Amino acid sequence: MKLARAAVRLVDLNLRTPFTTSFGTATLLRRPFVVLETADGRRGVGEVPTLPEPAYKAEVDTPAVLTSLHEWLLPAVAEAQRNGGGIEDVEALRGSYGWVKGAVFAKSGVEAAFWDLLAQEANLPLWKLWGGERRSFDVGVSIGGATTDDVLRLADKAIGLGYRRLKVKIWPGFDREPATALRERFPDLLLQVDANSAYDLSSWERLKALDGLGLLLIEQPLFDDDIVLHARIGRELATPICLDESIHSLRDVDAAISLWGDGAGLERLIVNIKPPRVGGFAEAVAIAHRCSEAGVRTWIGGMLDSAWGKAMNLQLNGLPAIDLPGDHFSPGGAYFEEDVTTTALVAEGGRFALGDAPGTGSAIDWERFERMGDEIFALDLRG
Numbered sequence: 337m338k339l340a341r342a343a344v345r346l347v348d349l350n351l352r353t354p355f356t357t358s359f360g361t362a363t364l365l366r367r368p369f370v371v372l373e374t375a376d377g378r379r380g381v382g383e384v385p386t387l388p389e390p391a392y393k394a395e396v397d398t399p400a401v402l403t404s405l406h407e408w409l410l411p412a413v414a415e416a417q418r419n420g421g422g423i424e425d426v427e428a429l430r431g432s433y434g435w436v437k438g439a440v441f442a443k444s445g446v447e448a449a450f451w452d453l454l455a456q457e458a459n460l461p462l463w464k465l466w467g468g469e470r471r472s473f474d475v476g477v478s479i480g481g482a483t484t485d486d487v488l489r490l491a492d493k494a495i496g497l498g499y500r501r502l503k504v505k506i507w508p509g510f511d512r513e514p515a516t517a518l519r520e521r522f523p524d525l526l527l528q529v530d531a532n533s534a535y536d537l538s539s540w541e542r543l544k545a546l547d548g549l550g551l552l553l554i555e556q557p558l559f560d561d562d563i564v565l566h567a568r569i570g571r572e573l574a575t576p577i578c579l580d581e582s583i584h585s586l587r588d589v590d591a592a593i594s595l596w597g598d599g600a601g602l603e604r605l606i607v608n609i610k611p612p613r614v615g616g617f618a619e620a621v622a623i624a625h626r627c628s629e630a631g632v633r634t635w636i637g638g639m640l641d642s643a644w645g646k647a648m649n650l651q652l653n654g655l656p657a658i659d660l661p662g663d664h665f666s667p668g669g670a671y672f673e674e675d676v677t678t679t680a681l682v683a684e685g686g687r688f689a690l691g692d693a694p695g696t697g698s699a700i701d702w703e704r705f706e707r708m709g710d711e712i713f714a715l716d717l718r719g
């Protein structure tokens with residue numbers, strides 16, 4: 337691939353419903369999108385689903401991602417493009433910035449834009465490039481309500497739209513009540529809770545009260561950078577633990593597999609695969625296979641992504657190795673007042689069907705995309 341230009345646009349996305357987690361409430365998201373242009377005029381786009389602050393985990397905030405892209409990643413890609421006269425494949429792309437430690441979110445945006453170009457060039461949908469086989473699958477909804485009433489109202493909306501899997505945000509003091517209310521209202525629902533690391537080594541014991549609710553999983557109750565202590569409390573909970581924040585790579589997954597295999601049991605470990613949190617889709621595919629071989633269930637998590645980011649995650653969900661429904665849709669139908677694609681994503685009856693259209697199966701509405709934000713920097717990659 338001969339790249340001619342790399343740019344970053346900052347796009348404003350306004351949530352139709354505020355989203356509350358243990359670390360705060362989101363309403364406006366100002367998101368970097370990486371745009372790579374080839375010498376023959378094609379454009380590939382990769383969203384970096386940042387949050388305003390590093391409260392979910394380090395280096396996921398917009399300022400940190402912009403610094404990584406501007407100072408390190410895009411200059412490294414430019415150098416590789418100049419030295420090699422092109423960038424052959426994803427491996428070469430990742431190699432160009434492989435020396436940069438961390439920056440998983442920023443890296444994933446560059447890689448996503450490159451995958452978009454590769455798929456357009458091959459005239460294939462991304463799910464085929466990634467080894468997908470499943471043409472349709474159940475999808476889920478994540479609810480970030482500030483009160484139990486909010487949660488029930490959003491859950492009613494989602495169930496009314498046909499979704500059969502819900503995830504709800506919890507924190508110490510807001511856990512038994514919303515989870516029990518949901519379970520009483522929807523006895524057969526695939527139900528999971530996400531704590532976003534709000535518990536510590538004493539408060540986690542509250543979670544034992546959730547063990548009788550038949551939850552699919554409890555997501556990231558402890559510290560955002562911890563695997564070991566999660567494995568330890570996993571031995572004392574009947575409900576499986578799901579890791580989100582603390583998984584950045586296949587190596588982290590191997591560490592978790594070795595800890596759970598040695599105690600709680602691999603059927604009680606579940607991995608939330610977020611491509612941006614593991615540095616991109618190549619690593620996400622490798623993680624899906626490793627987990628499937630080990631008997632660890634996986635699903636694709638979201639970051640309140642635009643329809644473009646969600647469309648890419650849905651393509652990844654075509655892998656048969658990914659067995660649980662992911663965070664793909666909002667409780668009310670669409671996350672944002674205005675979005676960046678030409679058409680909205682639709683899941684009839686809580687199922688999503690992948691098509692044969694090349695790339696993400698979706699298309700950027702360039703007029704709207706350009707109106708919703710500004711290009712904030714660009715690099716000439718020629719010569």
Ligand code: OSB
Pocket residue numbers: 357392477478530532580637638639640641663664665666
């Ligand atoms: O932990 O999964 C999370 C949103 C922002 C930050 C962290 C998380 C989330 C979500 C969003 O749960 C789910 C979605 O995009 O549908």
Ligand code: MG
Pocket residue numbers: 530532555556580581608637
């Ligand atoms: Mg989570």
